[in-house]
Every structure is written in C-alpha cells, then in structure tokens.
Amino acid sequence: MTHFIDRRLNPKGKSLGNRQRFLRRARTQIREAVQKSLKDASVADIDKDRKVRISTKGTKEPRFRLDPKAGGEHDFVLPGNKQFTPGDEIKKPPSGDGGGRGKEAADFAEGDDEFEFTMTQDEVLDIFFEDLELPNLVRTTLKDTPNKVWKRAGITTAGSPTQINLIRTMRNAQGRRLALHRPKLKDVEELQAELDALEQNPEIDREKIAALKERIAKLNSKRKWVGFIDPVDVRFNSYTEQPVPTSQAVMFCLMDVSGSMGEREKDLAKRFYMLLHLFLKRRYKRVDIVFIRHTHDAQEVDEQEFFYSRQSGGTIVSTALDKMLEIQKERYATSDWNIYAAQASDGYTQSGDARRCVEMLNNDIMPLCQYYAYIEILDEREMEVFASEESGAELWRAYRTVADGWPNFATKRISKPADIFPVFRELFKKADVA
Amino acid sequence: MSHLLFSEAEWDFPALDRAFKAIEHIALNDLKLDIYPNQIEVISSEQMLDAYSSLAMPLMYNHWSFGKLFAREEAMYRAGYSALAYEIVINSSPCISYLLEENTMTMQALVMAHAAFGHNHFFKNNYLFRQWTNAEGILDYLAFAKKYVAACEEKYGRDEVEAILDSAHALMDQGVFRYRRPPRPSRERTLEKMRARAQYEEESYNELWRTLPAGVEPPATTPTDDPEDDYSGDMKFPEENILYFLEKHSPSLRAWQRETLRIVRNLAQYFYPQKQTKVMNEGCASFVHHAIMNILYDRGMINEGSLLEFMHSHTSVVFQPEFDDKRYYGINPYALGFGMMTDIKRIATEPTDEDRDWFPAFAGNGDWVGVLKDAWANYRDESFIEQFLSPKLMRDFRFFSLFDKADDGAYKVSAIHNETGYRRVRQLLARQYDVSLNEPNIQVKSADLKGNRRLILEHKMHRSVPLDGKTRELVLAHVERLWGHDVGLSETDAN
Numbered sequence: 001m002t003h004f005i006d007r008r009l010n011p012k013g014k015s016l017g018n019r020q021r022f023l024r025r026a027r028t029q030i031r032e033a034v035q036k037s038l039k040d041a042s043v044a045d046i047d048k049d050r051k052v053r054i055s056t057k058g059t060k061e062p063r064f065r066l067d068p069k070a071g072g073e074h075d076f077v078l079p080g081n082k083q084f085t086p087g088d089e090i091k092k093p094p095s096g097d098g099g100g101r102g103k104e105a106a107d108f109a110e111g112d113d114e115f116e117f118t119m120t121q122d123e124v125l126d127i128f129f130e131d132l133e134l135p136n137l138v139r140t141t142l143k144d145t146p147n148k149v150w151k152r153a154g155i156t157t158a159g160s161p162t163q164i165n166l167i168r169t170m171r172n173a174q175g176r177r178l179a180l181h182r183p184k185l186k187d188v189e190e191l192q193a194e195l196d197a198l199e200q201n202p203e204i205d206r207e208k209i210a211a212l213k214e215r216i217a218k219l220n221s222k223r224k225w226v227g228f229i230d231p232v233d234v235r236f237n238s239y240t241e242q243p244v245p246t247s248q249a250v251m252f253c254l255m256d257v258s259g260s261m262g263e264r265e266k267d268l269a270k271r272f273y274m275l276l277h278l279f280l281k282r283r284y285k286r287v288d289i290v291f292i293r294h295t296h297d298a299q300e301v302d303e304q305e306f307f308y309s310r311q312s313g314g315t316i317v318s319t320a321l322d323k324m325l326e327i328q329k330e331r332y333a334t335s336d337w338n339i340y341a342a343q344a345s346d347g348y349t350q351s352g353d354a355r356r357c358v359e360m361l362n363n364d365i366m367p368l369c370q371y372y373a374y375i376e377i378l379d380e381r382e383m384e385v386f387a388s389e390e391s392g393a394e395l396w397r398a399y400r401t402v403a404d405g406w407p408n409f410a411t412k413r414i415s416k417p418a419d420i421f422p423v424f425r426e427l428f429k430k431a432d433v434a
Numbered sequence: 435m436s437h438l439l440f441s442e443a444e445w446d447f448p449a450l451d452r453a454f455k456a457i458e459h460i461a462l463n464d465l466k467l468d469i470y471p472n473q474i475e476v477i478s479s480e481q482m483l484d485a486y487s488s489l490a491m492p493l494m495y496n497h498w499s500f501g502k503l504f505a506r507e508e509a510m511y512r513a514g515y516s517a518l519a520y521e522i523v524i525n526s527s528p529c530i531s532y533l534l535e536e537n538t539m540t541m542q543a544l545v546m547a548h549a550a551f552g553h554n555h556f557f558k559n560n561y562l563f564r565q566w567t568n569a570e571g572i573l574d575y576l577a578f579a580k581k582y583v584a585a586c587e588e589k590y591g592r593d594e595v596e597a598i599l600d601s602a603h604a605l606m607d608q609g610v611f612r613y614r615r616p617p618r619p620s621r622e623r624t625l626e627k628m629r630a631r632a633q634y635e636e637e638s639y640n641e642l643w644r645t646l647p648a649g650v651e652p653p654a655t656t657p658t659d660d661p662e663d664d665y666s667g668d669m670k671f672p673e674e675n676i677l678y679f680l681e682k683h684s685p686s687l688r689a690w691q692r693e694t695l696r697i698v699r700n701l702a703q704y705f706y707p708q709k710q711t712k713v714m715n716e717g718c719a720s721f722v723h724h725a726i727m728n729i730l731y732d733r734g735m736i737n738e739g740s741l742l743e744f745m746h747s748h749t750s751v752v753f754q755p756e757f758d759d760k761r762y763y764g765i766n767p768y769a770l771g772f773g774m775m776t777d778i779k780r781i782a783t784e785p786t787d788e789d790r791d792w793f794p795a796f797a798g799n800g801d802w803v804g805v806l807k808d809a810w811a812n813y814r815d816e817s818f819i820e821q822f823l824s825p826k827l828m829r830d831f832r833f834f835s836l837f838d839k840a841d842d843g844a845y846k847v848s849a850i851h852n853e854t855g856y857r858r859v860r861q862l863l864a865r866q867y868d869v870s871l872n873e874p875n876i877q878v879k880s881a882d883l884k885g886n887r888r889l890i891l892e893h894k895m896h897r898s899v900p901l902d903g904k905t906r907e908l909v910l911a912h913v914e915r916l917w918g919h920d921v922g923l924s925e926t927d928a929n
Binding site: 010017021067073084116 | 473844862893
C-alpha cells in the first residue's frame with residue numbers, strides 16, 4: 001500500500017494563530033470597518049458572519065519594486081497578436097495601465113490598497129463589545145438569593161445510607177481487615193475440610209483433631225470481632241448548598257407607539273433593543289424578551305406587532321410601567337431572573353404622568369432592575385434645541401431626577417442610526433473605564 | 435474493460451491505491467521518471483487554505499502576514515473568484531503532495547500524476563533545485579524555525595518578533611545568493627550552537643550576582659569564540675544578499691534577531707529556484723499528467739467519462755487568454771510550459787523542415803523522453819525558452835513584443851511572429867523570465883562602522899528603470915530598523 005495519509009481529521013484552525021496576529025495587527029482598521037459596516041447594516045443581521053473591507057494601511061508588506069512607468073525603457077512580450085506589424089505604435093492608455101491589461105487584472109494587481117475578508121460573528125462582536133460591560137452583572141443580591149445548587153463537598157463519616165460511598169467504604173474496610181489480620185473464610189474452610197477428613201477415622205489422631213477444632217473456633221471468633229465491614233469504615237458523599245448567580249435574564253422593551261412615534265423613531269428604537277438583546281445573549285444562558293407597547297394603555301405584544309403595527313391614542317407612559325410590574329410579578333421572580341429594561345419614547349406624555357412614572361420607578365421598579373435604560377428619540381432639529389442634558393421635555397426632566405438617585409438608571413438621547421452605537425457603548429461602558 | 439481502475443466519481447482509498455500503482459508504473463517505465471519517494475496526504479478545503487497561506491509549506495512560523503493571506507484567499511474562495519488548487523506539492527524528500535478531498539476520483543488520479551510524479555521528478559532532477567535547496571532537510575529546518583520563532587515570541591514578546599519578521603520579509607527578495615553557493619542551513623549545527631550557548635550561561639551563572647542591588651549589571655560575560663557569531667568581521671563589498679549582510683554585520687541586532695533573519699533568508703533561498711522555473715515546473719507537471727492520463731485511457735484503465743472530465747480540467751488549466759482579453763493576466767506558465775514540451779515531443783517525432791533548421795540536434799530523433807528529461811534537468815525558464823521555443827509555437831501563441839520607453843506616449847511593436855521576428859521575440863520572452871533582470875539589483879555598497887555608521891545601498895538600474903518611489907521609502911525604513919542607523923540608497927545607471 002502506498003503512503004496515503006488522511007489528514008482530514010487533523011485538528012482544524014491551524015492558522016488560527018496567524019489570524020489572531022493579523023486581527024491584532026490590523027486592529028485599528030478593523031475596528032473602523034466593523035463600526036462602519038454595523039452602522040449601515042440592519043441590526044437584525046448583526047448576528048451573522050460579516051464581510052469587512054479594510055484598508056491595508058498598517059498591514060502593508062512593501063518590497064522593492066521596479067517602476068518602468070517612472071523612467072527607463074523595457075521590452076515585453078504579449079500573446080494574441082491580431083493586426084500589429086513591426087513598427088506599429090500603440091497609444092498608451094491614459095491611466096498608464098500598461099500592456100492593455102483588462103480592468104479586472106488591474107484590480108487584482110493594484111488591489112493592495114484595500115481588501116475584503118470575512119469575520120466570524122464572534123470576532124465582530126468581540127470588537128464591537130470590546131470594552132463594554134453590563135453594569136452590575138453579578139447580582140448584587142447574590143448573598144441573599146435563595147437560588148442554590150447542591151455541590152459535592154468531599155467525604156464525611158455521617159450521612160444517609162443513600163449517599164454511601166462504596167469505594168471509600170470498601171477500601172477502608174479492606175485496610176482495617178488487613179491490619180487486624182482477619183482470617184479469611186477460605187482458610188477456615190480448608191481447616192474445616194481437614195478436620196472433616198480426620199473425623200472419618202477419629203481414632204487415628206485425636207490430638208490433632210482437638211487442636212484443629214480449637215484453632216477453627218479461634219479463627220471464627222476472630223472473624224466475628226473483626227467484622228467484614230465495621231461502622232468505622234463507612235463513608236458518605238457529602239453535599240453542600242452553594243449559591244449560584246442567576247444565569248438568565250429578562251429584557252423588558254417598553255415603547256411608545258402613539259402617533260408621534262413614526263417609522264424612523266421605531267426603527268431607531270428597534271436597533272437599540274436588538275443590540276441590547278444581543279449583548280444580553282452573550283452574557284446569559286437564557287434571555288427572554290417581553291415587548292410592551294403603550295399609548296394611553298399598555299399591552300404585551302409579540303415582536304412583529306411591537307415594531308410594525310400602528311395604534312392611535314394618547315400617551316400615558318406609566319401604564320407601560322404598570323404592565324411591566326405585573327408581568328414581572330407573574331413570571332419573572334427576581335430570585336431567578338436578572339431584570340433589564342429599556343424604554344424608548346419621544347419624550348411626550350400626558351402632563352402629570354411623568355411624576356407618577358418617577359414614583360413608580362423609585363419605589364417599585366428600580367429596586368428590581370439590574371439596569372434601566374431610557375432612550376429618548378428626537379429628530380435632529382430637536383437634538384440641537386436640547387443640546388444640553390438639562391433641558392428637555394417633561395419626561396426627560398423627570399427621569400433625570402431618577403438617574404440622580406440610581407446609578408443603574410441611564411438616560412440618553414439619539415436622533416440618527418449613527419448615534420446608537422456610541423450611545424450603546426456609553427451606556428454600558430465598563431465601570432473602570434468610565 | 436475489466437481492468438478499469440475505477441468507474442465511480444467518488445474516490446476511496448483502495449481506488450486511490452490502484453490508481454497510484456498504475457500511474458507509478460507508467461511514470462517509471464514509459465516516461466522513465468526519477469522521483470523522490472512519495473507521501474500523499476488527503477486534506478480538506480480548510481486545510482488547503484491553511485497550506486496556501488503558509489507559503490504552501492506544511493509547517494511555518496507564525497506571522498500576521500500569513501493570517502492576512504488566509505483571510506484574503508478565503509474571501510476570494512467563498513466569493514467564488516478563485517477555485518482552490520487541486521493540489522499542493524512540496525519540494526522535500528519524501529515529496530509531499532496534498533490531495534483535496536472534494537476532488538473526484540478522476541481528479542485525484544490527475545493530481546497524483548501531476549504532483550507526485552511531474553513536480554516530483556522536476557524537483558529531484560532540475561539543477562537549480564539540486565544545487566540550491568536541500569530537500570531532505572527542509573521540513574526539519576522549518577520545524578526548527580517554527581519552534582525558534584515561538585520561543586522568541588515567548589521570551590522577547592510578540593511585538594519584538596513581529597517587527598523583525600516584518601523587516602526581514604520586506605527584504606526577502608534581496609535575501610538570496612544569486613551567484614555564489616549559500617552555506618547550507620543545518621538544523622543540527624544550529625541546535626548544537628544553542629545548546630552550547632545555554633550551557634555556557636548555566637556554567638557561568640553565579641549565585642552572588644542575584645544579591646546585587648537592582649540596576650547593577652553583572653560584568654559582561656566573555657564572548658564565546660564562534661566564528662559564526664563574528665558579526666564585525668570582514669565585510670566584503672559589494673554584497674548582493676542584504677539580509678545576509680545585515681545578519682552578519684548589523685551593529686544593532688541581538689543574537690536571536692540575527693537567527694530570525696537567517697531563517698527568513700534561508701526560506702527565501704529555498705524558494706528562489708521555484709521563482710526561476712515556474713514555466714518549466716508547471717509545464718513538466720502538466721506534460722506528465724497529460725501523457726499519463728492518455729496512456730491510462732489507451733490501456734483501458736479509465737473510461738471515456740474520466741477522459742472527458744480530465745480533458746475539460748486540463749484545457750482550462752492550460753488556457754492562454756489573449757492580451758486584450760478581460761481574463762488576461764500575464765502569460766500562463768502552464769500554457770507556455772505545456773505547449774513547449776508538447777512541441778518538443780512533436781519536433782522529436784514528426785518534425786517539419788522548419789524544425790529541422792531550428793533544432794538540428796534532436797529534430798526527428800524520436801527520443802522525446804530523452805530530450806525532455808535533459809531539458810527538465812539542465813535548464814531554467816529563461817534558458818529553456820531561449821533554447822527550445824519553436825517558431826510554430828510562437829505562431830500558435832501569436833507572440834509579439836513591444837518596446838516601451840517611459841516618456842513616450844506609445845508602445846512600439848518591435849517584433850512579431852514572423853520570419854524576421856522569431857529570434858527577437860524569443861530572446862525578449864526569455865529575458866522576461868530572467869529573474870535577475872526583473873527584480874531590482876540592489877547591493878550593499880559600503881558601510882561605515884567606525885564613523886557615522888551609515889549604510890549605503892546601491893540600485894544598479896537595468897536600462898534606467900528606477901525603483902517605485904513609495905515602496906522604496908517603506909522598505910528603506912525596514913532596512914534602517916535592522917541596521918539601526920542611517921541608510922542611504924543611490925540609483926545608478928549600469929550602462
């Protein structure tokens with residue numbers, strides 16, 4: 001048989017080291033490219049592998065090259081002559097694209113300035129989430145959370161029979177038997193057999209019979225007091241309770257869908273929610289999303305309804321908060337769930353409602369939440385008017401007072417897609433970076 | 435048709451084995467090839483991309499540029515711009531060929547004939563490879579290089595190593611000996627040296643030095659007497675191998691950095707023959723697979739379906755687009771090489787009068803195997819074309835030559851495929867494959883180690899063609915990094 005070696009099952013990713021080195025080398029360019037490509041793309045696509053086009057600045061590999069266009073003379077040979085005879089002149093193309101090369105060829109040859117490659121979802125997200133960290137990621141209530149699991153905690157001498165550790169028990173027993181020279185059953189049986197044989201003719205050797213009998217009795221009594229298993233041998237597996245951090249999160253998306261929220265506003269809000277969802281998904285094993293839309297009253301809806309159906313009516317924000325509390329009580333106990341909430345609105349609400357919202361937040365909601373983000377979506381003109389953080393509509397000013405009291409409450413304004421990512425980054429900045 | 439080697443499109447190992455044996459029989463007996471032992475490996479497409487991106491070597495030290503290459507190749511492959519190569523073959527003994535698992539059985543047979551016999555024969559017999567590369571040692575050396583670079587990364591940090599490799603890679607084209615024989619890299623010798631150095635350090639270690647307050651350095655150890663480490667020794671000017679010069683004489687490099695330069699230099703040297711024999715190497719392999727597949731068919735060992743599949747693949751490989759074609763990207767080495775070798779066979783067996791005029795030495799002698807084997811062994815692209823390109827082939831390719839002067843607004847057609855032009859076209863085409871004329875001829879002219887330590891490089895221009903300005907500055911920066919002091923580059927006209 002010839003030497004055929006099947007390498008297909010060899011470990012994959014042999015060039016992973018090189019790829020990491022490359023990504024690291026081109027970090028700046030890649031970061032720019034990723035941010036740009038995410039900005040223009042629909043957020044629903046963020047969860048996929050992504051083509052990134054980067055400039056090769058920083059990853060240039062220069063070599064000395066001749067440049068015949070800059071001076072001197074040279075000859076070259078081409079295939080495929082059709083009409084030329086010696087002495088003919090061929091006008092050089094204006095761009096100096098030598099030799100009549102096709103455009104594609106030129107693209108490849110000069111393609112050194114930029115190039116495109118595919119990054120996996122993980123690589124993209126790692127760059128995007130580079131220095132983001134969800135605040136209060138570890139539940140602050142970890143100490144008193146009743147969520148616990150049983151964990152192995154070694155071996156004990158006391159326990160219930162179902163937890164008996166056979167291997168340890170038998171090992172102890174054997175050690176003890178060896179140490180105390182417990183006679184083996186086999187030895188006793190051999191002696192007994194010998195005795196039985198002798199007793200066929202009791203007259204021959206009475207003394208020996210007596211000696212054997214005595215010896216057997218001694219061995220038997222020793223076997224009795226050195227038991228096969230003794231209570232001191234027995235060992236039990238021990239378990240202790242340990243608290244575990246909750247590994248599931250629920251994300252409440254609250255949105256005002258009254259007439260004042262147009263497609264543009266909804267689209268912006270949607271992008272923010274999607275990012276938040278993605279981010280939570282990377283941190284928690286399980287993430288639930290609850291969509292609550294509200295006008296003058298609030299409903300829980302599915303995603304499609306949430307983003308695409310229209311409703312008319314007034315705007316009472318507090319109804320959404322009521323609904324959220326209701327759902328939370330019903331389905332998402334704080335002992336099992338990390339609770340995140342993101343609210344998007346254009347900032348208008350019925351007069352007087354803002355105060356009620358603030359009360360609810362301060363008294364009921366914030367104590368439950370890991371994080372509460374309020375996004376106010378403005379148009380660009382408004383953005384200029386409300387350039388300062390202090391000025392704003394009623395809801396904004398009211399929420400600012402909540403933010404003062406709760407570090408895990410954040411308010412931000414956005415007016416165009418490009419704002420979302422910076423805002424998102426700012427909202428979830430790593431504590432030590434901030 | 436009872437002795438068909440295979441009839442299914444899917445391959446399996448027994449079929450591969452049958453095909454390999456049949457091909458081997460033909461290669462050794464009909465074509466009289468002389469080959470290194472073969473080692474054939476089946477790999478997946480991802481592994482093929484891996485292999486691409488590490489200069490087609492089975493192992494290679496880590497560097498970001500390989501990652502970049504991989505990313506680019508992968509993107510091209512996924513977008514469908516480029517198909518994967520069917521095979522990769524490595525000039526080593528045993529000769530390693532990679533077969534792509536997605537190939538059909540016919541393709542596997544073709545690839546084995548192409549790589550494991552065609553390329554293999556060429557590697558073993560061509561004078562450039564015999565004289566300049568060390569097929570037995572290359573894998574060991576690469577293993578050493580990979581380990582060494584990894585150890586350096588660990589010890590001195592990735593950035594440091596990366597910087598040195600970047601600079602060394604920039605000078606890879608200037609890191610080969612073109613005229614004199616390079617010293618052979620010996621892994622054992624290198625290892626021995628490292629061991630000796632480590633041992634010396636151990637022996638001269640003195641516990642007392644640890645008690646010195648921080649900042650006080652122990653007295654420098656006496657340098658070991660190793661002629662290889664004599665970096666300030668005699669400099670000979672001019673020196674064509676810039677990497678070698680820097681490795682030996684740069685005043686600012688540390689030992690591991692010199693060793694790293696040496697690794698890159700040895701690699702450059704290893705690949706240098708391949709650069710000079712693209713047409714011949716691919717031509718030889720294509721000719722061999724073409725001959726073998728046809729013989730297999732003639733003997734009833736493959737069926738018509740396989741033959742057609744093979745012909746389809748073969749013709750697309752040796753296709754030469756014309757210069758004004760959108761697909762034109764230089765002269766296809768497969769096409770030219772295969773064309774010339776087929777033509778040699780024709781001249782040897784059915785010559786025309788013209789052929790008898792041009793190739794009196796072998797026209798009509800019938801021994802095409804002998805002529806080809808002699809050509810494969812003793813020529814490189816440039817001399818091969820100069821010697822063997824026939825008027826008929828020039829007519830087939832419709833070759834014509836252009837003269838270009840940078841200041842002129844137009845190219846001049848200097849010769850075409852006609853009676854007066856054959857010799858001129860052939861000569862110019864041969865020049866086109868002369869690596870030493872197509873790469874800038876840059877040498878170390880002088881270095882002032884006692885004064886300002888300025889290093890002077892000189893580019894001897896061929897027909898006044900200057901260096902590209904942008905890359906020139908970038909590469910010079912790399913030279914400066916390795917030299918540690920000022921570097922100047924002058925361009926002079928050789929004529």
